[in-house]
Amino acid sequence: MMNILFKIIARTNTTLLVYVILLSSELLMQFMTSKHQYISRKNEGDKIIVFEKGNLVFVFNFHWTNSYSDYRVGCSKAGKYKIVLDSDDPLFGGFNRLNHTAEYFASEGWYDDRPCSYLVYTPSRTGVVYAFADG
Template identity: 75%
Template sequence: MPTFCIPVQDGGVGFDYRLHMAVPDKWIELLKQSDESWKMGDIVHTLTNRRWLEKCVTYAESHDQALVGDKTIAFWLMDKDMYDFMALDRPSTPRIDRGIALHKMIRLVTMGLGGEGYLNFMGNEFGHPEWIDFPRGPQSLPNGSVIPGNNNSFDKCRRRFDLGDADYLRYRGMQEFDQAMQHLEEKYEFMTSEHQYVSRKHEEDKVIIFERGDLVFVFNFHWSNSYFDYRVGCLKPGKYKMVLDSDDGLFGGFSRLDHDAEYFTAVCPFLNAMHSLLVLFLHLLI
């Protein structure tokens, strides 16, 4: 429906926003693969592939995952480890550490590139471990086949919002990160900025770098490589400071970056940008 968000007087349907439904479908597709095989260009293309001047609401997780029939993003990433290793009073596992890190990055890159609005879906903000399933009996289809029900069970008929509020669980850090993302948008209003430019989508480095408004976003999806003095092109010259770090201990990270560090640009053209700066960022795998 190409006229969905065109004003009625111009022959359109007149809605202000369209749901960017291709994004959660892409994450479902990618989560069924090893993240080592993810293509940075493919991710960027899906997030930015929308009509010019058509505003979109983007989201990382949808009913296809959160409702019966699939798994939530968190459960795809961490699976059964979520049942035993999400308490802070016991050691974590590499699967949990990696899953929490990827969950935060998936949400932020979706919010950063995917549209002009961002939607959470039924516990995505803190990484709900399970799907939701309403009580239901068997359903007969016109072709004669029958979809089995769940014996009208209420077992999965709830969202565990208490998990995100529990300060003794790792879900709390994931929820804190979601709040920090919202505060970042509230302060800088990057989602409604006209300036959006992807400067790097490097398949070997597994790096995505883009500008949105006054911010420069840097993502390292590599499973083992950290980068020191990595050159990042930028439109605006001057001094840059870190305003959001997914590795912050508050968000369940390991606090390995200096938040007080200042980064100064140089007149060093890089990847079609007149200015650039050197940054440090870490690999995904702990």
């Protein structure tokens, strides 16, 4: 599936690249069928939006200059999460500020009306998708 994705990206002009990336990530993750959806954070000051869909947690930092380390993100399940997609990847023209081998461990404890949470680094002007990796 990834080979097909890279062939599509290679043949696509840059104005359509973002749509190809969104479509391909949707196909790869197949999260659109999930009934579980929850927006846990909309912080106007930090310019952060966090939401869940199925076993995925999406973290968007729209701030033009501020990156945040140890930013707490609420989620529905305790356990291990891993980065599966991020807009800061050089493939998408990003600066490669995230470690894709890192594991994030959510522990129990209410945060943003969610039963669990974990800490992430969220660079400025990025979107990151974390997938539940336990089970």
